[in-house]
Amino acid sequence: MAADKPDYKWVGTRTIRPDGHDKVTGRAKFGSDFTLSGMIHGRVLRSAHAHAVIKSIDTSAAEALPGVRAVITSKDFADQPSELAAAGEAMVNYKDMTRNVMAREKALYDGHAVAAVAATTVEIAEAALELIKVDYDVLPHVIDVDDAMQDGAPILDESLVPVGMDAKGPTNIAKRVEFTLGDAAKGFDAADVVLERSYKTAAVHQGYIEPHAVVSSVSEDGQAQIWCCTQGQFMVRTFTARLCGMPASSIRVTPSEIGGGFGGKTVVYLEPLATMLSKKAGKPVKMTMSREEVFRASGPTSAGSMTYKIGAKKDGTITAVEAEIRLLAGAFPGSPVQPACMCAVAPYDIENVHLVGYDVVVNRPKVAAYRAPGAPISAFGAESIIDELAKELGMDPLEIRAKNAAKDGTKAAYGPTFRNIGYEETVKQAQAHAHYTAPLGPNQGRGVASGFWFNIGGESSATVNINEDGTAVVVSGNPDIGGSRASLAMMAAEELGIDYSNVRPIIADTASVGYNFLTGGSRVTFATGLAVVEAARDAVRQLCERAAKIWEVDAEGVIWDDGHAKPASTNVGEFEPLSLASLAASASKTGGPICGHNAQNVQGAGPGFATHICDVEVDPETGCVTVLRYTAIQDVGRAIHPSYVEGQIQGGAAQGIGWALNEEYIYSDKGTLDNPGFLDYRIPVASDLPMIEAVMVEVPNDRHPYGVRGVGEVPIVPPMAAVANAIENATGVRMEALPMSPPRILAALDAARVKQAAE
């Protein structure tokens, strides 16, 4: 079904990214590389208790320390009413947001900010923190999602009223959601085989290597300038303005280069603190998080506890799926339980589906988005139980997926009917791939899994300025996390018909470009790309109008081809083509500067599907799992820059493998985080992984001029189940909890050996 690939000059090639030289020489400026003269330094005092009432905070000694310029607590921030925010990522409540950024009545997690200091040196700021006296009334805490749902669990917020269900009294359940298709009970009645299983996943962090960093400078007239690493400078402006009680127009946010985000930098932590400190001190304030603070106080994703029930006929047709998915939100409501439910079985055409989800608060940092939020968790359960179903029926795991595959016209469990999707193609390519039939050795096994993510569009603004020398600047507003600015430049070069090296993409601050929704949701190449294409076309229209003026013909008589204005036909006249450069040079005489512009709320993002194949070897003595081979097949629409699309697929798969095998938040019995560092929070290193083969299936998205589909998030959805299924295939042991770290695998192998000996 792949459309014939058009002959593009730039789109689909592997150009050198425009920001590349600065990044390989260390010249590129990331969040903490920025300095301003007169800058002072901020540090945050954090609760060491998982749950405590803050009775009082005495900052007098800190304020008196020489070198200290400002001290803030929640007193410096106006309280916020309960109101949902639409400008950020997950639905955030301002009342919760201000409390997360600076605790008010209670400290709700180990690491919760309770005060902050700005001083002339980092040493003085840290000394000042020691002088702040906080009187805590320590309370019992709860950190497990199932424990928090039980009667008698410590309650975080007595005033919490759950959405979507009635509560008998105070509860930690913030929300209940439900999705129904058909009649699950009837579906199970019609099944020949019914399986029920429970699964658990641990909380994991996005793991970006660059900690949060900001410099905020508020001048005496109340104008603020903020430099920070963020996925969304407009989001930072909106949230900081709201929390600090300043008009958004008085804040200008410039995004630095960003050292990873994956969703974790779609909210604010330090920015409002630095801004308030700067306001009070009358000096620019720089704040960075240490790695420990990143783990303790910035949002990881949820831990999950799930039960699944699946029914199928002997021939493999899945007749019903029922699931209950419980996700922890951290200290404030807002886990991604809705998308978790919506994505769980999205790759399949199932008549009867009933999914219930719970969003539960616990004494942990408030969760933030992490690459396809919720979907990897629910997919772990769904793809594991489908694998078990296949085994029960004696069916090949790809065959059962092919048999039940969602196609054009399939009604998704979460509501709409799919149109123009590429899931089946990914399964077919997996079946045909050499990896699937490669031989396996002793203690080795193979697993497959599929995954889905919606992808989004959203508000995008772009300007294409034609310079007097015939080069172009593409101005847009999305921080470049993975190479997107190269793709934007390539699409603009394609439209303008000029050399890619003559197109300079820049990522502008909030004052220099129209509003852009943040970098996330796999949207930049799709949505911002679309705005860039339209802006380039607008510039082309103007260029043609200029040529028409010069030739004294109607504008309809001029076409744009290969970077030149040409007469549409000989009827229009005999004119030599006018290059973009020559039209640019004469622009001042023909009407002035040539600037193409576009701003829109982009719709029609195409959903993404993937199927992964994973081979592992399990050491029976140590329980260590080695990933031997990994193939990730994904429907990518059209790859503008194939290398960076492959990069998204490989990076997402690697994060999923880490989530599967080793990553987890480990808590003490006091509810404090025991592993807030990269030594004990073990992300995959180079020696943990094999080459990751990324197979790009191109089913173009007809809502984008170049067929683009978002690609960044889908790749993290299948790996956890793919690895679990491979481990089962290698050992006969089914792991139902993540991470599948060596001690757990060993315990499971030992238990199986004991069971076998007994039989």
Next chain:
Amino acid sequence: MAKHHVSVTLNGEPTEFLCSTRQTLLDVLRDELNLTGSKEGCASGDCGACSVMVDGRLVCSCLVMGAECDGKSVETIEGMADGEKLHPLQQTFLEEAALQCGICTPGVLVAAKALLERNNNPTETQVRYWLAGNLCRCTGYDKIVRAVMKTAAEMRGGA
């Protein structure tokens, strides 16, 4: 508190700086010498984003004190290119898209250069284990490893 007066050879040039007792080499590079190419990812020697060479040895600059560098040679990412000419590793990283966000890239490049200076024909496994101290969250390491091996082959074949 009195500061230490330290003299080093930095990227081939004699350089002096003042630092306090508690400042690491990473702090000195970034805060005193304005060389922000070396990054702080963890300050505990676990991520490798601060990788530099001290007396020809690959180290995490967050684990080296500024004061203990007196008399030593220090090489950072800023010294890797030769004027306008990129080091072959830097060039290949660009061509092979061996970076996404770029925060780990300086550390990876310094480490990879150290490897190729010791072993100009590393196997994939040797490259992976040598780079195991450089965390990357974006790429899954695939393109990084390929770029290092491709550069090794080119450097063997070319010169």
Next chain:
Amino acid sequence: MARVVLTDSLSKQFTNGAGEFEIAASSVRQLIRELDARYPGLGTQVEEGFLSVAIDGEIHQDAFLEELREDSEVAFLPAIRGG
């Protein structure tokens, strides 16, 4: 006639459990007015309740000016973001 698909929570709250039904409308804006007429409060909830709209399978963050075809399917779902 447009075919409207609602989430469980919306249908429980406003339509007595009816999750799918038909409404005559040629634009989303008109559809919302008709929804409010038939199920008071539902139109307002749809407009202000942070929902995404899927028209014929395509997700829209902000669909209120979109035109509908003769037999368009309009599904209201919880807002989708990303990470």
